[in-house]
Amino acid sequence: MQTRFAPPVRQGPSVRPRFGAGPEAGSYRVAGVAEGRIALFLMAVAVALIPFLKPSGPANIGPVDPFIALALAGSLLWIGTSAHRLRFPYVVGVGLFMVGGLLGALAGPAPDAGLLAIVQDVVLVAWCWAVANLSSNAGRLRVLLATWTYSSIVWAILLFVGLATGNATLSGQTDREASRTALTFGDPSFSANYYFVSMMIIWATQRPRNRVVRLLAYVLLLSALLSTGSNSGIVSVVVGSVVASLLAIHRRSGTMATLSALSAFLLVAFVLASTVSMDSIRARAHESQYGFLRDGIGRSVVSEAQRGTLLRESLHLYSTGGPLGEGPVSTKTRLDAEMAPFIKEAHNDYFAALVERGPIGLLGLLIFLAALATYSLTLVRGRLSDGFAAVISKPNALVGAVCGTMLASTVYELLHLRHLWALFAMVAAVSIWGRRAPD
Numbered sequence: 001m002q003t004r005f006a007p008p009v010r011q012g013p014s015v016r017p018r019f020g021a022g023p024e025a026g027s028y029r030v031a032g033v034a035e036g037r038i039a040l041f042l043m044a045v046a047v048a049l050i051p052f053l054k055p056s057g058p059a060n061i062g063p064v065d066p067f068i069a070l071a072l073a074g075s076l077l078w079i080g081t082s083a084h085r086l087r088f089p090y091v092v093g094v095g096l097f098m099v100g101g102l103l104g105a106l107a108g109p110a111p112d113a114g115l116l117a118i119v120q121d122v123v124l125v126a127w128c129w130a131v132a133n134l135s136s137n138a139g140r141l142r143v144l145l146a147t148w149t150y151s152s153i154v155w156a157i158l159l160f161v162g163l164a165t166g167n168a169t170l171s172g173q174t175d176r177e178a179s180r181t182a183l184t185f186g187d188p189s190f191s192a193n194y195y196f197v198s199m200m201i202i203w204a205t206q207r208p209r210n211r212v213v214r215l216l217a218y219v220l221l222l223s224a225l226l227s228t229g230s231n232s233g234i235v236s237v238v239v240g241s242v243v244a245s246l247l248a249i250h251r252r253s254g255t256m257a258t259l260s261a262l263s264a265f266l267l268v269a270f271v272l273a274s275t276v277s278m279d280s281i282r283a284r285a286h287e288s289q290y291g292f293l294r295d296g297i298g299r300s301v302v303s304e305a306q307r308g309t310l311l312r313e314s315l316h317l318y319s320t321g322g323p324l325g326e327g328p329v330s331t332k333t334r335l336d337a338e339m340a341p342f343i344k345e346a347h348n349d350y351f352a353a354l355v356e357r358g359p360i361g362l363l364g365l366l367i368f369l370a371a372l373a374t375y376s377l378t379l380v381r382g383r384l385s386d387g388f389a390a391v392i393s394k395p396n397a398l399v400g401a402v403c404g405t406m407l408a409s410t411v412y413e414l415l416h417l418r419h420l421w422a423l424f425a426m427v428a429a430v431s432i433w434g435r436r437a438p439d
Contacts, residue, residue, distance in 0.1 A: 100361025
């Protein structure tokens, strides 16, 4: 005789989705839940405080660095108590990059400073790997990106509070940089890159959700970037926006539409270059009553001349240096010893790699860039899983952030910035764990 109702099934204790599990939030394990929450909280605090670099202490340690150390410790605790499969993006490239720097430091004129720079490289790479592995879950990545978005808005507001009240600690203005702002980064171009990357993250995540509020956030961050007077920051915005727009067109409409849009961009650029006198714009900016124009675009002629001098000096240093390079941060030391006409650190990540870390370091940098390009292309070519697609609805914007930054690295050394290694980590994490499984 068939029973009408099946007997009740005895249920075990309910479990919540394991915070530190695999690529999707639906993996159910108890181990590592509390540790995952602790690691995420500490990492979010570190991400929120990324701009807090000044006042700096010994070995250029900033106020944010203890929080980064806590985030690394929390990540290690989570890794040790969970079954998470670790991934180490960029390991070959950064490994060779650091080996080249180590050999150069041992052979160069500033071994102590060079070895300290290698230690700083190790910390940055560890920070990158911690962010990447913690971002393997869409929910955790959402928290980190939302933290970055809203904290960058708060930092930009604090900048303008500093300007309005004359607080140089917040505005970052110094006698050397005149009216240019640096927030708490210590360098106007560093803060400009942070604002640029933050704008692209807002674009990628579409946060804040309200379109009007998001537009106001763009205006706020762009105004903060302009206050830095950083020409490389402005170029990054233009290049990053164009790249992101072309990739968006390609995703929606295909190759032919993308080529048409690219042709239109090039035509507009050609017309502007043919009809607009940059010398006239620079001259007017130089005489402007507005400090960010006078100390920004108005000084671009001097900046270009200085970059040209540094390039020639870098080529000379490479030709007279050893085959292994002369070690990180040795450029200024060598130029001072040679009584060069213009004494500064190399304002170019690529020439700095060659001169200071030798061919091994340059090879490592190129391999790193190839890996970064591969991860970036995967973001826009592959389909993201539902969880990651909900977090990053416009992955093309992250690629724009990478492209704009790599271009700016031709005129400024940016690859030691903490926020950039967090960006690289998130790009790798989405590419590794965020792709939809093939049907």
